Amino acid sequence: MSETGGQNILQLFLEAGPAAKAVLGTLVLFSLASWSIIVGKLWSFSRAGSATRTFLGHFRKSRKFADVLSICDSCEASPLVGIFRAGYAELDQQVKAGREVAPADTSRLFVKSFDSIERALERAAGVETTRLSKSMSFLATTASATPFIGLFGTVWGIMSAFAQISATGSSSIVSVAPGIAEALINTAAGLVAAVPALIAYNNFNGELKRIRSEMRDFALEFLNLAERHFT
Numbered sequence: 001m002s003e004t005g006g007q008n009i010l011q012l013f014l015e016a017g018p019a020a021k022a023v024l025g026t027l028v029l030f031s032l033a034s035w036s037i038i039v040g041k042l043w044s045f046s047r048a049g050s051a052t053r054t055f056l057g058h059f060r061k062s063r064k065f066a067d068v069l070s071i072c073d074s075c076e077a078s079p080l081v082g083i084f085r086a087g088y089a090e091l092d093q094q095v096k097a098g099r100e101v102a103p104a105d106t107s108r109l110f111v112k113s114f115d116s117i118e119r120a121l122e123r124a125a126g127v128e129t130t131r132l133s134k135s136m137s138f139l140a141t142t143a144s145a146t147p148f149i150g151l152f153g154t155v156w157g158i159m160s161a162f163a164q165i166s167a168t169g170s171s172s173i174v175s176v177a178p179g180i181a182e183a184l185i186n187t188a189a190g191l192v193a194a195v196p197a198l199i200a201y202n203n204f205n206g207e208l209k210r211i212r213s214e215m216r217d218f219a220l221e222f223l224n225l226a227e228r229h230f231t
Helices: 003-015 018-061 065-075 079-101 114-132 136-168 173-230
Strands: none
Touching: 018 065, 018 079, 018 114, 018 136, 018 173, 065 079, 065 173, 079 114, 079 173, 114 173, 136 173
8 A cells, every 4th residue: 555545544543523433443453362363272282282293193102192292382372282181181090999999919900991081082172172172163254243333334425425415515535535435444444353354364264174073083082092091
């Protein structure tokens, strides 16, 4: 955008009425908040993906569940870590309970209920999904609400233009230009706020679905390994 164009837009904003400024200010706040969420989510999903690859590599090489605990702290960003910890905690609790019942038999370790472990894994997956989807609803709200906020500003600008025509008795471009300018700026601002939020929300939602599938696969893998070792 040229310097002249930027000055013209700034001048139009400064000359706009209170309603138009309020609408523009609201749209700017929505836009800034949504962009901060977008940047944060990009970083969060990137860290989660990198940590998941590292964690899975270590998990599949380890012979014991206890060996995996050593890498959990360094892969904290991965949602699989939370699932593993929940499953391991339930598994360890059942093994300890079995030892208390039959302390003399230490040759084998038994698990009483794999259904309980599965429920623990599902609860942990829900917690991780909630954590990863945090603030995404604001992107959806921005994408759906800001065009209508901009439309309100557009209607208000057109009303101002007609009011100016009524007051001056002139329909020349000079008399209606301020109101039309307010209308166009609010329309553009609404779209500028909505489009990036909509694109980001759809992309993040697709990434979240992929991670959910990854978590389900990991939970099944965890259960299969537990059944092989403790039955």
